[in-house]
Amino acid sequence: MTDSDTNLDGPPWEEDDVVQRDENTDDMFGAPAAAPEPVAAPIAAPVVAKPALAHADVEAHVDDGAAYQVLARKYRPRTFEDLIGQEAMVRTLTNAFATGRIAHAFMLTGVRGVGKTTTARLLARALNNETETIDRPSLTLTAHGRHDAAIMAGQHMDVMEMDAASHTGVNDIRDILESVRYAPVEARYKVYVLDEVHMLSTQAFNALLKTLEEPPPHAKFIFATTEIRKVPVTILSRCQRFDLRRVEPEILVEHLGRIADREGMKIETDALALISRAAEGSVRDGLSLLDQALVQAERGETVKTETVRDMLGLADRTQTIALFESVMAGRTPEALESFRTLYGFGADPVQVTNDLLEHCHAASVAKMLGPNATRLPNDQAQKLAALGAAIPAATLSRTWQMLLKALDEVRRAPNPADAVEMAIVRLAYAADLPGPEEALKRLQSGEPLGGGSAPRGGGGGGGGPSAQLAARPVMAPALPDPQTFEQVVALIGEKREVGLQMDVERYVKPVSFKPGAIVYESVQGAPIELARKLSARLREWTGRTWLIAANGQGGAETVIERQKKDRAAERAEVEANPFIKAVMLAFPGAKLGEIKTIAPTVVTPEIPDVVEDDDD
Structure with a gap:
């Protein structure tokens, strides 16, 4: 069989004409290269009109293919100034670096999401800070440091990060002890970052003790843990400890609001407060919940508090x-x-x-x-x-x-x-x-104990329905009818109906009052069911029907307004006192603060001495 034979039994692709010579190479015997055959111009295919895509649709299509970076990673602090709620730690480290009193081992502890790992990387950058103007350990971090990008990405050869949760054995620590003897390759210090250090075994901690007590001058250790009590005291005594605090809700709400603005999204302040409350002081948890909340509304719309409450499964x-x-x-x-x-x-x-x-x-x-x-x-x-x-x-x-x-x-x-x-x-x-x-x-004193709205059954004996009815306490008689509106307010307070009392004091302007009937003018913002609720409570307490009408006009002042007026009159009377005027003139710039009525001093009568009779 020759090379020119056609294999009829072969696969389909072998039946095509085989090009015996590359047209782009010269002939081995010196013959000129064959001229390329003219290629016929391709026939233009008919253009089929397609609907043009809107610019927004194209952008959305492109964005869908791009990898999204969550807010917790996108807004991870890049400098110590970006750390929120940890001012005490930043101040201590700033003073230590400024004076050159830098410890060889740091222990960072706190709840999840407060910035332990981020602070460890920032410390590694600060220890190896090197720019055109800085050539010493410094907390003044910039975006153009020589080692910054590699350290923050966890790829620097002189900064080793190890997860102690998955490397708990003594052999992993031996690898560190072997490498700590050698000088750094590029950076100023070799930095070893051990996250969740409390997961190390007892043998691993013991192997680390000697090196941690007397490390070489080019080595620094940074430990992070959420369970500081599980770390042996022999390790803690060799480290400089920093407790990263939970971020206060007010600070976290402001931080989440700034990030939402940067993302071009709108979210209600009460919704941010719900997220801050659910985060429990953890910035990472707060950003993760914010990430979830921002997708609850279309771009340009405001994320409502009710939506976030439903997302979190919280009750109002x-x-x-x-x-x-x-x-x-x-x-x-x-x-x-x-x-x-x-x-x-x-x-x-x-x-x-x-x-x-x-x-x-x-x-x-x-x-x-x-x-x-x-x-x-x-x-x-x-x-x-x-x-x-x-x-x-x-x-x-x-x-x-x-x-x-x-x-x-x-x-x-x-x-x-x-x-x-x-x-x-x-x-x-x-x-x-x-x-x-x-x-x-x-x-x-022989008074009945009372209390409790449920019947207290007796013990033992026949427990039939009649016995249970007999065991119930006698119902207290209905209270006498209040004779004034002020007595109604006082009765509500005695019954611990705090919400109803506040609504009555704030929104009710009494027009007319008589026992069993109240007409009042409602202040704007009053609850819709205020009249019905007040009527039901008064009927329950007094045993009679009360007609409450909220359609009156020209009502008097509310209780709150009257109290404010009385306090203003009391303040004016105190300020007009000659003694107070003299004090205010003697101390320029002084202001009259809260006015309190002091109870009169109770004078205890003197007890006469008991004269003992002489036995004589």
Whole structure:
């Protein structure tokens, strides 16, 4: 068979004409190259008109193919000035680098997402900072450092990063100890960054001790951990420790807002507050949640608070405050209905219990330090402060303990919603129970203990329906009708209806009043169901029907307006006092602060000495 034979049995591609010679090469015998054959011009294919793509569609198509970088990586701090909430650590490091008192080992600790690994890389850059104007360790980091790009990318040969969670053995530490003896290749220092260092084994820690105590002058160690208590004290005593703090909610909200603006997205401030609260002081968690929230709206539209709340599975805080108020007032049916409404909207039972714990804590703190100590929006802080003022501290403390136990039950229960409902029943029943000291005083004075809206059954014996009915306490008689509008407000306060009391004081301008009928002018912003709720409560407390009309005109001042007017008159009277005027003139620039009425001093009568009779 020759080369020119055609293999009829071969594959189809072997049946084509085979080019025996490359037309671009000269003939081996000197013959001139064959002229190329003329190629016929290709016939133009008919142009089929296609709809032109809009510019936005083209951009969207291109963007879809590009790799997206999440916000947590895109806005990772590049300098120490970019670290938020860690001013104490930055100040200490700045002074140390400025004076040349740089430690050979650093221990960075804190919760996840506060910047431990980022700070470790920034420290590695600062130790090896080298630019045209800087040739020494410095925290003045620029974008044109010789080693910066490789260090931040984790690719520098003199900066070794090791995840101690996956390299826990002593052999991994031996590799470090072997390489630490040699001088750096390019940089000023060899830097060893060990993340999650608490995961190292005991043998690995022991192997590291000697080198960590007496390292060569060209070696630096940076450790990061979330479990500082698991690190041996022998390691801690050889390191300079920095505790990276949780970022405060106010600072994190501002940071998230700036990043949203850079991304060209709009999001409500309350939505950012929800994200900051869910992040629990972690910047990375906050950026991850912000990344998720920004896609909830089209470009150019504002991300709503309700959308973010649904995304996070959170209950509306105002609704959980109302639930807490119902529980503390002992209104079990209303509290159960409120929870079922929240649960129907998708609220997590664990999150609802956590909210009740937060409200209990906020009411207790506001009782001692005022509304500003709660770090909540003003209206919510005022309502919880009023709740705290109306509820004894012992009751709040007991409620906190019961909610802590309820939280554990909700997490372990087969049906968390049922566990929350049982906790609400238990809390509402115990809300009005007296504390141990108060109960003891009532027993000593012969008063009934009272408290609790549920019947207390007796023990043993026949437990039929008649026995249970007989065991129920006699219902208290209805209260006498309030004779003035001020008495109505006082009655609401006595019943711990804090929310209703605040609404009445803020939005009701009384026009006419008589027992059983109130006509008032409603202030703008008043709740729609204020009249119905006030009527229902008064009927429940007094045992008679109350007609409440909100269509009056020309009403008097609200309680809040009258209180402000009285305080202004009191301040004017104090400022007109000659003594106060003399003090203000003696101290230029002084301002009159809060005016308090001091209770009169109680003068204790003197007890005469007992003259002992002489036995003589």
